[in-house]
Amino acid sequence: MQNDLVAALDIGGTKIAGALVDSAGRLVVRAQRPTPAQEDGDAVMAAVAAVLGELAGAPGWERVTAVGIGSAGPVDASTGTVSPVNVPGWRDYPLVDAVREALGGMRPGGPTHRWPAGGLPVTLVGDGVAMTAAEHWHGAARGRANALCMVVSTGVGGGLVLDGRLHPGPTGNAGHIGHISVDLDGDPCPCGARGCVERIASGPNIARRALERGWRPGPDGDATAAAVARAARAGDPVARGSFERAAQALAAGIAATATLVEIEVAVIGGGVAAAGEVLFAPLRAALRDYARLSFVQGLEVVPAQMGTDAGLVGAAAAVRARSGAPAAAVEAPAPTVP
Template sequence: MVAAQPTGLVAALDIGGTKTAAALVDAGGRLLARARRPTPAGGTGEEVMAAVTGVLRELAAADPAGWARAGALGIGSAGPVDAQTGTVRPVNIPGWRDYPLVAAVREVTGARPVVLVGDGVAMAAAEHWQGAARGRSAALCMVVSTGVGGGLVLDGRPYAGPTGNSGHIGHIAVDLDGDPCPCGGRGCVERIASGPNIARRALADGWTPGPDGDDTAAGVAAAARAGDPVALASFDRAAQALAAGIAATATLVEIEAAVIGGGVAAAGELLFAPVRRHLKTYAALSYAANVAVVPAHLGTDAGLIGAAAAAAQTLGLRRFTAPG
């Protein structure tokens, strides 16, 4: 059993619809050891949890001394999450519905504290600490990948909200008569702008994958760079949905910047240029009109760094550098 202690080392867990990763993160944000497995997103709750447990045990085996010194575990999970009950019900992991993730994780972590936040909140904590939102007093940080998640920085601090979900932009409705979303809503940003939906729309509209057979958003991006009009239109539609969600957020809470990361953001200006263009249409009020749209800096490590940062901030671990 490991009790909480004023340590500069925190364990982190990043759970998404595609992969589950864990790491030991030091007070400078460096990942000292890590483990990773695919997430069996279509499996039962127990099968998904087995992958999570396996990753944590691999991490502990990779650096036993570091694992023993870790003062807490931070979890950034696909959401929604409920930090108050320690449960999760990710839209993209149907086997987890009100799943008691924190209790299950404690079978491996022992007595050390566990802090649960949404993956977008974790990304916001990371980018505010060491990335593109550093020094910003108000920002929206977004993950555009298998799903679309987000987190907020408000008054110079990451803001998780009562249950750990604040800033979950992927499930803002931007098309009132749009397609049903797995979350139960209609016309959500995620249903339009996520990687699988970019590819789904392009295929439905007549796009044909190239010789490599890549029918994912990355394949659509390659076709768009080559000038394919259907591929370009699918990315433009995704950018329009993201811009509408960013504008709605800016109107509500006066953000300075929208930081976009995740696999789809790897498309670069193919995504960012139309987001900025559409934002000029949707962000009409003066105080919302000058939001900077910038790429995230921390890449695929943002979820792990941010989960550790969120845990350290919540628990006040003194040797861990404060985010921002």
């Protein structure tokens, strides 16, 4: 129904964000808490429950018909569990059950209102899949039948749209391009493999590589990938080389994905994408070297459009995709409420 709302959660290592999202993708109520990532699992869940509690006290809660969760991963949607790399207290944590339990203690919106039988349905996906759902609904992949959407930040994640539909896979992790190996004898990755896209193209690894090869931060001491991007933009050859290496790894992973499933566009967001043409120019050039077969040569690479709201909008979109609602049919980009 058009009046229904989804309670959306975006869970990461830094913050836990929540929102009530309407059928047009607008965030009509927001809530947020810092993630106590270094505390135990109960403390992290208490922060999630606090966000849900704030949403439950807001106008519109009585219209909520489902919950969508986009979480840092790995996630396992088949069991409702999460094991975020950046939240050590959660290992095979039963997040879906814990959210249902938290909701059970909250009034559904008035003395005459009742949850559906069995409680609210809860949909769990990885954060890369949530970003993909958002970009397909209202962002740079809108109207595309086959797309890869990526988050390039402290890690590298992603998700797929195939035949016009979100494709999360059985566990909610499909499209996790960050752990495709593109350098068979490369550096060990925390995932256990070698030469993964993430090990080469993530922000911390762009900065690490630049420092190892002689780049030095400015007087402010900023040694992040954003600082490397500024140096590259100013013409520093070492900084530029580190971004070119990241772009090469991304291009190899994108080309491999396109060859397997014939995507037509790759959408790239996240903090590293904010480098703009410092990243995108060498990425497009490298892609021409890797995407050689006729059916992948027309592949486009574009920046993401949804920004920091992608996780929340995407969690709601994933609910709609699961229910079969035509989320992509909305005609206008969704504004948000500050």
